[in-house]
Amino acid sequence: MGLFGWWSEKTKKGGGETMPEIGETEIRSKVQNLLDTAINPAVAMHGGFVQLLDVKDNSVYLQMGGGCQGCGAADITLKQGIERMIREEVPEVTEILDVTDHAAGANPYYSPSKG
Incomplete structure (x- = not known):
């Protein structure tokens, strides 16, 4: 860990700027906000929705x-x-991992090949 422990810095891609790393709680909050304000309104036009199940080690489920x-x-x-x-x-x-069982449900569009 660095001098301050929690204040680990990382370099942004392409720029010279640095920004503090954020924890899983803040990642969860930012992803949930994005789902609520942009992603779900868009997929709702097709009758769908996306749910945030978990955030672990900076991976989103x-x-x-x-x-x-x-x-x-x-x-x-x-x-x-x-x-x-x-x-x-x-x-x-x-x-970013999709953990959906796309073959399950009452009326899935996808059906696994038979045979």
Whole structure:
């Protein structure tokens, strides 16, 4: 640990600026705010929602529901939309994991291949 312990600095990508690292509680708060204000309103137009399940070691665990669960475009939505937005707004996040069981549910769009 550094001189102050909790005040570890890291360099921002591409710039010379430094910023203090934030903890899991602040990451959780920032990701939840992003879900509430930007991500969920967008996916709600397709009948879906995204839930923050956990934050551990700067990894974010998300679960998709509604129209997003089992949707064939769920991976694209995650990689090109949700993940991009989270990484831009919360650069401390190192990994974003979708833990949704896309084959489960009463009426999933995705159904695993049979046979």
